[in-house]
Amino acid sequence: MIRTLHRWPGLIAAAFLIILALSGMALSVFPALEVASSPSAVAQQSVGDLATMVLKQHPTVEQIKRAPSGRITAWWFDGNTPGSAVVDPATGQDVGNADPNPVEQWLINLHRSLFLDDNGRIVMAVAAAAMLVLALSGALLVTRRVGGWRNWFTRLRGPQAGRLHSELARVAVPVLVLSALTALWMSASTFNLLPTDEANAAFPTAVSGQTGFAPDQIAALRETPVSALRDLTFPAAGDAQDVFTLTTSTGMGYLDQGNGQTLGWADNGPWAQAYEWIYLLHTGQGAALWGLILGLMVLSVPVLAVTGMLTWAKGRRGRPRLRGMVAAARAQTVILVGSEGGSTWGFATTLAQALQAGGQSVHMAALNSFAPDSYRTAERIVVMSATWGDGTAPTSARGALERLATATPTVPMTILGFGDSSFPDFCGYARSFEAMAREKGWQLLLPEARIDRASPQEFARWGLAFGQEIGLPLELHHQPAMPKIKALTLVSRRDYGEAVQAPAAILRFALPKVGLWDRLMGRDMGRFQAGDLLGIVPEGAKVPRYYSLASSTADGFAEIVARKHPGGLCSGQLMALQPGDNVQAFIRVNPDFHPDKGTTPLILIGAGTGIGPLSGFIRNQGARRPVHLWFGARHPDTDLFYGKELSDWSDRGWLSGLSTAFSRSGKRHYVQDALHHDAEALRELISIGARIMVCGGREMAHGVQAALAEILEPIGVSAAALKSEGRYVEDVY
């Protein structure tokens, strides 16, 4: 519902919003220019003094106005020639042209009416209303996505266009709401939809009939500071019946030109006062700095429009066509898909094709089309659904739960949830759907089936089980579009371990150069940080091998530490790689193995090539929190990876503690031994909230956990408890 409310106004109004935003942004500069180019105000000056100054220079002055910026303009006639100028309040002298800036006027007319007068004003007001709807619905979507207002500024994941969209929106949304609301208020005022209570004093019925009272003698003008002045209109020359008309920020009235008496005064009503603030907030006139901030924030609108449309287009493209599909009423198997980004459609297609190959007739549709009554020949329904945010329906499943709630159970149903177990509420939507189906009495095949992080292996296993259920051998070879595979070029390698017959190397790859457009379209490798994985597809194989990254996107390169495994296809190719050679690679994020945002100490424990991601953590965390490293290698001379950097980082203070253990030299220590040696220090670190990150081989990780369990036992902390809290994480291979 909210997404529909966000999508359609966005798609329809995008072009108008871009015009509004660009013209508004350009206009936001003018208040500041006006302030910068206007003579400064004179402190405490009264309107009487100002009028006297101006009269000296222009005896035939008719009107003096003060703009919200403080700029004073005077209009007069020399004989029959009209004259006007910006005047310096200190001297009354002309300092500049008073004609409105034609560029500004042009922009204003574009901004508010597209040069189409009232019709244009209505169009632009509707666009402003669309912006309000977009901002509010967008704010709700972001809140839902991050799981509550309190997480408003949390880190976002996902494809670049969508992420940029949300990240920008989070910052700009308050200003966009304000701009839209004030715009609508101003439009309503222009179309006379709001009460008008601007001061309108009745013209005096009787005047003194005298002339010649000087402005600085008139009490009302002496008492009104220039800062409150809006407009002072002088009596027409030679008309003794005419009066001074004074308009201030609070009201307006008439003053006698013969004796200076106030002949009538009226104050602005609350609507008129409110309008002054609305005008200031919308235009920045009278608050130049605010105007610039507004302009800057509004600059987000074109970017939001483009990224929003890209995200939408991508979602549409993600939906594949199934060849040989039959109508819902004639299918034996109906596959219903709840997908947000489109990857679940891929899995569904694989299943559909496998069923078709087994002679089944298949219908595949979005989950929101759920209508079991119309599946007349169906033998089963397969629901495959991802989850959006904290358990909400993904786009193509909107409304399905409500339909399920009112449907009568028909044929057996199986529900397969897709999700990422590193997020809270894993497969939340599939679970709700399943719970509802159970409650309504549907017969469920293979309950609680879940696929974690689009794993083809898990999907294949599920396929086998499902095939058995339906009596049809199913082999599901899903190639999840191994997305964004790029050729990475080796730029440098540092070799280790030759002497101990265990060749290893730190390999550094240059990142491919990607233009902004491709990045927005998601055609880059994606952002990564140390701890994420680099998938490398070796020549002659289809299945990628994963290596932990020691660097982040910000470093500008991808670095891994790899050791040659006897007979290993991928590691063998990597070891043979020379600078200038390429590998086919892609990024897979590994959010479990990222340092948290806190400032409590980090305990890094690793052995061998496991130092890779840990070195990255030292580089980007060392400056902001204490980092302690326990590192196990074979021999200090052969495979102490990053040996030089480690001592540099210690010198710089990025490493608060460094302990090494060598298994093939001296006392033949393992990293567990080093931990035991520092048991007291470790207990202290854990007691102040330190977080443990372990990277390396499986055996080492087991040893480390056993050692830590022993070490922490005296203070009543178990390794298992730390793991469940997320304070003890591992990246093990």
Place this chain on the structure above:
Amino acid sequence: MQIKSLLSALALTTAMTLPGYAMARQVTLTTHLNNYGGNGAYLAIYVTDSSGAYAGSLWMAGGRAQYYRHLGDWMRYTGGNTGEVAGITGASVGSGGSLKLSVDLADKLFDAGYTLHIDAAAENMRESPNEVHVPLTTKGAGKAINGRRYISDFTYSF
């Protein structure tokens, strides 16, 4: 009530003549504007009698009443009462444009000390009350009068 007895009506609306003023003639009012380079100008065209008292409005170019306060003299005479221009209001006149009106005016208005006035104003520009003021005489018909800021010339003709 004076306005209703003074002005029969405008040809643009109805070509009615009121009882007692059967003698009326059709008058064409032509206003040419300068290229003052701003948004459309608001023009208030109205008449005062020989004593200088407001006698009635002939036309209001400009549809939004909230801007009428920039037409200073007209405001002063009418207190901004939009009833004075109900039914005789049109669009504002663009820079360099012109306004041509046909009105039925009573014969009595001519050569009797009545004066036709035009107040003008445009957004963010000077207010120009009494931009044009011309006595209504049979002799003066067809003679162009220059305005001060917005109006290049104004003519009334039979």
